[in-house]
Amino acid sequence: MSITDNRAGTTNSADRRRSSSTSSAITSAKRKLDDYASAVPEGDEAADFAADLVTVRMRKEEFEAVHCSAVAAAVAAASSSSWASPSQSSPFRYVRSASPSQLQFFVRMMSEGKTLVIQATCMDTVKSVHEKIHKLTGIPVSEQRLIYRGKQLQWEQSLAQCAIEKDASLQLVGRMRSTEHPQAWQYIDDMISIVRRLCKGEAVPYALKIIKTRISEYLSITPKDDYNTSPGHLQIFMSSSAPLALIMLCISPVKGNKKIGEEAIRHFLYLTKTALPKASHSLCAPIVLKFCKLLREVPQYELLPLYSSCRTCIGSLLETIGLSQTSKNLDSVERVISVEEIFPFVSELADSLYGGLDSNIASTAGLGPLQSDVNDFAMFLPHIRTAIREHLGFRCPIPVPPPEKGCDDPKFVDIIVHLYEIFMGMLRRMDCCLLEMEKHLASKSTSSGESDIFFQGPSQYLAILKELNAISKLYVGSEEHFWTKMRLRKRALCALILKYVKRTDDNQWLLEHKDVTDFEARRHMMMMLFPEVKDDYDEQxxxxxxxxxxxxxxxxxxxxxxxxxxxxxxxxxxxxxxxxxxxxxxxxxxxxxxxxxxxxxxxxxxxxxxxxxxxxxxxxxxxxxxxxxxxxxxxxxxxxxxxxxxxxxxxxxxxxxxxxxFQVSLEDIKEADPCLYSSCKQILEMDPEFIDADALGLTFVREVEELGLKKVIELLPGGANLVVNSKNRSDYVNLLVKHQFVTSISExxxxxxxxxxxxxxxxxxxxxxxxxxxxxxxxxxxRGSADDISVQDWKAHTEYNGYKETDPQIVWFWKIVSELTTQQRRELLFFWTSVKHLPVEGFRGLASRLHIYRSLEPIAHLPTSHTCFYRLCFPAYPCLSVMQARLLIITQGHVGSSFGTF
Incomplete structure (x- = not known):
């Protein structure tokens, strides 16, 4: 049975709405719980009774009918302070004075109608009584449950703590839902027992280690290959109210309990994804969802990271199991998650992203959206979009507002409308953020410094835009609206691509719209598709x-x-x-x-x-x-x-x-074969009567030459007998182009x-x-830049070592370079750098600046180069004519190749 924490004694409005629509079975169960609550005395007994509700085992039909909000209401009615400080009324503190004298009491076996007589001392534990019953009846200890005065007795308690009186009558019952998995029940009961002791303020050595071990043991024995028994096994975690117990540990005021509770839940989340096969993810997802629902009701800011971890775990599990169209019993593990349960996550993540984007709009010092929120947003949205498409029978794009007749479920209409509102709200904020980026870029380009500092938010912008693009495909007119905004913010978008796109990113959504990017952005994304060149000298x-x-x-x-x-x-x-x-x-x-x-x-x-x-x-x-x-x-x-x-x-x-x-058309061959292009254009533009008179004498064949022999090839079967006329001349031209420039070179x-x-x-x-x-x-x-090499750009990107810019040799050098032909300049650049064709950006696109070094060689020596470092070396030639003669020698192609030293 699962109990929702409700310390304030009130229920969530959404829970109240759901409760109003529950079945008569739920109403009956709530009435029984109200009866329990009204019968509880005040003070310590009330607190103890509320705590016992955590572990009480209800009959199967009652358990499956009780809604978690009904249980929470019962707990709140029983004692609003049941989880208060141990110094007040601890939920597990219930001790009555007892004499250490010998006790005799009766244990009635409910299933068989027999009664056992048990003798023990007041200091004996309940566990020892279970062991005596096992010796007498053979019933496994793990299957026994002792009930006294309507409460289940806990193993670690003594008979005195349980207030067992002489000649008292106890009831022995079997656990109704545990017969197939006694060991699993034992592991979870052990864990909950430790939790109860911790919440009472007891010091339990190695408590965290024990709890994590029990969770590991419980999940390790989950049937891996038997899907029929796995649900029952994992249901135990929910039936025992283990999620609530761990959450209560997290909010316990006892020092150290919060950390233990958080670590235990994180351990469960980790093992859920790593220790269980993917086939079991659909069974674990409702458990994690239960953690999320309980944490959502806890008004403690320090538990938000734990809630985020549970939410992220749900998203990762959904990648395996997907969503169902409708939800089932909230406490059942035998179901998958519904879109109605997931959409609140999307809504709250959107609110968080709004705040991050607004902070960037207000100030360049804004922290921007959190990466974890963006990642979770991107995890949940594909499932929401898929659910909408499947529910609507892929009738997308959807008009806004959606027609009521197009969707038979009002909840889906609300989700569709809300998702559109999220799209529009976030797109408006993103547009403002990109505008702020463009202002920042404009100010940077006009400033003297080359500062490359962005405010922090843009690192998440592309991921958000990618999701907005995906959402836009759902609604009529939204996709064009989205890309219109992107075209207006092209400069900012390209800056984001150059700075943040990595090899692991999926940029297909951007590559499909080349009009919103420039060459540098597209080149960067294309380079990310190649392996990274690593300087690993062992594997070169x-x-x-x-x-x-x-x-x-x-x-x-x-x-x-x-x-x-x-x-x-x-x-x-x-x-x-x-x-x-x-x-x-x-x-x-x-x-x-x-x-x-x-x-x-x-x-x-x-x-x-x-x-x-x-x-x-x-x-x-x-x-x-x-x-x-x-x-x-x-x-x-x-x-x-x-x-x-x-x-x-x-x-x-x-x-x-x-x-x-892509297909090749006539216009595409214009550069490859200008003559054929011109001839085909004339055929298409000739007077129809002239063509029909067979003045050209053309048929659907093509004449080719192979190894010096001419060969006639039909462009289609029977082409030699098919005359080209005004009606089929377009077909003739297309077939001619296809054969010459596609078929003939396909291999x-x-x-x-x-x-x-x-x-x-x-x-x-x-x-x-x-x-x-x-x-x-x-x-x-x-090819790089097709422009002539600019001497001014060359000079601006050159530094000197051993020379000064005003030295005669440097003045002569640039004068000689300015008088060289384009080809000679390329040969000199190739000799200097092994680069004959500059990048499209010019000299600033090279890996480093160029250098001229003064060498100590005799003036009879030619210049040398170190091409790896873009370094040109020459001695201090005595005059311009000597330097010119030396440079003209190395600008000859057959000399320039590999004249450098390293």
Missing amino acids: HEMLIDRSQLLAESFNYVSEADPESLHGNLFMEFKNEEATGPGVVREWFFLVCQAIFNQENALFVACPNDCSRFYPNPASKVDPLHLKYFKFAGRMIALALMHKVQIGVVLDRIFFLQLAG QVAHFAQGFADIFSSSRTIKVFFRSLELEDLDFML
């Missing part, structure tokens, strides 16, 4: 490559490697060269990718109008290893992205679209995608990666 992938065999040896090292070994750091060294380190790795990436896309290798075709843009060559099959090389190419491109190396080449639109899983694209996926660590397919980017985004990530 080592390569030693001959420059003369660059492509072939790189192919062997990368294509034959286990993908997992490529997820770590790379160690690269060229044969007969001393240079090693990140600079050499950057150079290797650039050189290998340039070789892969070199048209002489017949793997890729360059676009006529942009020689840095490529798509797979349909004729690549001339190389029997071409498909393996495409898989190698996919790995290299993914590795370059993961290591943030700009390789100077980009993918054409038709290639990009196929990797993203190449598939193997490239497979290689890319080997490096891609996300569980999502690579289609998500490419769909989440614009083609221009991928261009920036692979």
Whole structure:
């Protein structure tokens, strides 16, 4: 039987409303409890009687009918101070004087109608009497219950404490609901016995250890594989009022009891999730919910963390069991949780989040929403949304207010309306918070310092926005309203993404709306889908490559490697060269990718109008290893992205679209084949009569050349006999484009995608990666900036060691650089840093600033570089012409490659 703590002697208004609708069985049970309460004397006897109600065992039909509020009302009526300080009227203090003389009393066996005569002393314990009965009858001690004057006798009490008189008559009854689980009853009774003693103010050595041990033992013997017996076993915890006993321990005024109670409940929560199989979670959830309901009635602020832990446990259990549409008996374990029981958690969490958001709106010093509240909010909401959809038969989105005819349950209508109010209220606050963020960002950008300090709240903003986006899908017009707000707060949203998005986050909801993010935000989210490059030198992938065999040896090292070994750091060294380190790795990436896309290798075709843009060559099959090389190419491109190396080449639109899983249209081939594009446009725009006159002589075929031989391929069955006319010319153009740019390279694209996926660590397919980017985004990530190198930007990001900015050598250096061609500048930058193409941000996008060092070498020596540290070294050349001659030498491509030392 479960008793709700109600020290004030009043019941919650919601409980009163529920009680009014209970059955006649509940009314009868309440009447019986009222009778108990009215018969109790005042003072210590009243307190003792109220305490005994905690452990009294009712008959099965009575137990299942009693509502927890009815029991609470009975306890309050019996004694409003029953859980007061031991110095007043302790619920467990009930001692009467007794003579230590010999006692003889009678024990009547209710089930068999027999009577036993027992002899004992006043100081003997009730437990010793049980043991004597066991010897006489064989009834297990764990199954015995002795009743005297309407009260159950507790094991640890003496006969004197129980006021057993000479020739007294006791009743022996069996525990009605414990016959299948006597050991479980014993563990829980032992625990409750310790709790009673603690609440009386007794000193119990190792009390917390004993209580936790009993809980562990009780859960450890829970049937793991027998779902038919598990409910009865776990029901014992509720039937014994163990939740109430532990809560009473938490609110006990006795020093140390609160800590013991909290630790015991937390131990139960931990074992519920870790020691029991998931199949038992549905049986444990109502017990945890009971803890929540009891704690909700306790007006003690210090117990809020414990309440939050119970609430979080409920949320984690729901991930396994889900929700039911309706609730059953509140004290029954044989049920799952209903949406009506969970929604109050969502409501109170929303109120807490309101407060946190309001604090951020009022001041940048606001603490913002608590992470635990946001996490719990995100745990409960999916179950609420699912329950609404299932109840409405997936008739979403829902108009606001919802039509009464659309939902046959008024409680669901209230939940639907309340959830919409939560959505609107929180969205308004989030909009204000993002506006404050934008003001903060604007002030930071105009200030001289580069302070990156945000007030604390934004760390939880994205998680809240993600849930609001999910809620918006339930209501008509709400999703568009949500994203309209996000577009207005694009700057703040992007700042949040750059600062707070981590690899473990699910950002799909943002990736589906690219118009609310900028390139930097999208790039950051895409980089979070790759493995993190770790500087673990014990697991790095080592390569030693001959420059003369660059492509072939790189192919062997990368294509034959286990993908997992490529997820770590790379160690690269060229044969007969001393240079090693990140600079050499950057150079290797650039050189290998340039070789892969070199048209002489017949793997890729360059676009006529942009020689840095490529798509797979349909004729690549001339190389029997071409498909393996495409898989190698996919790995290299993914590795370059993961290591943030700009390789100077980009993918054409038709290639990009196929990797993203999109269809290729005529407009998409404009850059890949301008001639075919122009011809197809003319066919579509020609006069219909001219086309129908067969002036072009076209049929549904395509002529291709393979290994020097021309071959005719039908675009569809019987295409050679199907003439192109004004009615089917659109079909002809679509089939022609599809065959030339999709069908003919499908194998190449598939193997490239497979290689890319080997490096891609996300569980999502690579289609998500490419769909989440614009083609221009991928261009920036692979090629970097397409602009000319700015000498002013270069100079602004360079520092000096051994030189001053005003030294003649430095003045001459920048004068020479400003007169170099674009290609020469790139070669000089490559010699200096192993970077030929700058990131889209320019020099500020590099890993560090650049450095010019004064070397002590003779002036006849050429400049040297330490590419790992972006360091250029040269002696103090005597004049501008000497320096210019030296620099022109190293800006020649064949010299600049790997001229650095390390």
